[in-house]
Amino acid sequence: MTPFRYEAPLDTPAAVILGAARGAKYLGGGTNLVDLMHETIARPDSTVAVSRLAGEIADADDGGLIIGAGVKNTAIAADRRVRERFPFLAQAILSGASGQIRNMATVGGNIMQRTRCVYFFDGGASCNKRAPGAGCDAIGGLHRNHAILGASTACVATHPSDMCVALAALGATLTVHGPGGARTLPIVGFHRLPGETPHIETLLQPGELITAVRLPKLPFAKNSAYRKVRDRASYAFALLSVAAAMELDGGRIADVRIAFGGVAHRPWRALKAEAALRDGPATEEAFHAAAAAELADARPLRDNGFKVELANRTLIAVLGQLAGAAG
Amino acid sequence: MHFNVNGRPVDVEADIRTSLLDLLREHLQLFGTKKGCNQGACGACTVLVDGARINSCLALAVQYQNRDVVTIEGVGVPGSLHPLQQAFVDHDGLQCGYCTPGQICSALGMMEEYARGVPSTITGDLAAAAMVLDHDEIRERMSGNLCRCGAYNGIVAAIRQTFADEQAKVLNGPAAR
Numbered sequence: 281m282t283p284f285r286y287e288a289p290l291d292t293p294a295a296v297i298l299g300a301a302r303g304a305k306y307l308g309g310g311t312n313l314v315d316l317m318h319e320t321i322a323r324p325d326s327t328v329a330v331s332r333l334a335g336e337i338a339d340a341d342d343g344g345l346i347i348g349a350g351v352k353n354t355a356i357a358a359d360r361r362v363r364e365r366f367p368f369l370a371q372a373i374l375s376g377a378s379g380q381i382r383n384m385a386t387v388g389g390n391i392m393q394r395t396r397c398v399y400f401f402d403g404g405a406s407c408n409k410r411a412p413g414a415g416c417d418a419i420g421g422l423h424r425n426h427a428i429l430g431a432s433t434a435c436v437a438t439h440p441s442d443m444c445v446a447l448a449a450l451g452a453t454l455t456v457h458g459p460g461g462a463r464t465l466p467i468v469g470f471h472r473l474p475g476e477t478p479h480i481e482t483l484l485q486p487g488e489l490i491t492a493v494r495l496p497k498l499p500f501a502k503n504s505a506y507r508k509v510r511d512r513a514s515y516a517f518a519l520l521s522v523a524a525a526m527e528l529d530g531g532r533i534a535d536v537r538i539a540f541g542g543v544a545h546r547p548w549r550a551l552k553a554e555a556a557l558r559d560g561p562a563t564e565e566a567f568h569a570a571a572a573a574e575l576a577d578a579r580p581l582r583d584n585g586f587k588v589e590l591a592n593r594t595l596i597a598v599l600g601q602l603a604g605a606a607g
Numbered sequence: 608m609h610f611n612v613n614g615r616p617v618d619v620e621a622d623i624r625t626s627l628l629d630l631l632r633e634h635l636q637l638f639g640t641k642k643g644c645n646q647g648a649c650g651a652c653t654v655l656v657d658g659a660r661i662n663s664c665l666a667l668a669v670q671y672q673n674r675d676v677v678t679i680e681g682v683g684v685p686g687s688l689h690p691l692q693q694a695f696v697d698h699d700g701l702q703c704g705y706c707t708p709g710q711i712c713s714a715l716g717m718m719e720e721y722a723r724g725v726p727s728t729i730t731g732d733l734a735a736a737a738m739v740l741d742h743d744e745i746r747e748r749m750s751g752n753l754c755r756c757g758a759y760n761g762i763v764a765a766i767r768q769t770f771a772d773e774q775a776k777v778l779n780g781p782a783a784r
Binding site: 281283284285286307309310311314315317318327329331354357358360363364367370371374375377378379380381383384508513514515 | 623624626645646647650653659660661662665666667669670713716717720723724725726727728730733734746747748749750751752
């Protein structure tokens, strides 16, 4: 670990002043950043500890919830309002990491965590995220876990979060504070596709800090599910996951929300699949057509073509589950 | 830096880069907490901070100043074992023993989570007031602790036996949690 200064500001205004300094990194629970610092992949000049700021979950005026960015992952999954109104968010969080890590990791840190691409973690490998222009060893290498949607010739890494997949399906928004004040950003689109600049991962400007996540009122999210497919039964990153919520009106789909995890550089909101399903029948044929509409854009690599069929089958299974549960 | 470790106040001078794990082992000579992977993958370094289980290898000590830290040395000692420690012995919940301190601290934290109604990813009904802590639930909730010897069946048996009473309280007690 390279030397760094440690700052522990008492409030958000103090944090964003410290966070705007050159070489500063915000430090939440540390489960990802400290690991990257151990490996000297992250070498901050200073760390600004924010995990003890914004630690509340509050009811929003519109029936949604406002989750402070410092809230621990365990606390969200345990919150009765989350479990009753947004069950797939609790499921997504509980399917990620381990009990110990969920007790440490914050909401803000979960959103800002880095890819687990092995070449990103290997200082001896070429990685355009670590060293822009260096090349990408994953494209011709071990990329079974990598992206099938929205990747580029510069980077095929995936975003590893489970929580963010449910947030994307929900259409959550982020409150961010920075030297220029506060603003609101939708989670959908907050993580950038890699393009030619995979080292720029989000829309945050230098010094900006996520301070809250706002969950909109979405009554039909009561009928939601998160399904994660991985190589072992627990404590593994997703090969692929699906978060979905469905509102049924008789046998018709009145509204639906879908996002994939493990397939792209961002949690992948499946707008094409949603459009194919909305106002249509909740039938197996419709589920197949929706999956096909979304996955027509898939561009698998040499060794991850299985993810296309896995995405297809997992989405169809989750939609069938939600149609059955509400019907 | 000031901490309360196993009920004892301690003041330590350490480099800002020191993990809580290295602080315990190298500065306080508490060698019960083990360094396995040092990257949050194995759980051997699990300790309790204010009752919650965490991976001490991923924790910068400086972030945990003034908190209550409990290590395996604070759980029980020879001649005065915690019931869970005795159950690990009785059920062969270990072979080489390297993961055991982490397993035991993790199980204590897991039970505290269960008692206050934290669900797991395999809990069927998230809205239910109380969950049954069966074999599969324990395996899922303990998945952050690896045992290379594969003593998992003994570990689960030890946890089930030790916390049977606690679970009965949760399942039969007032449902509002």
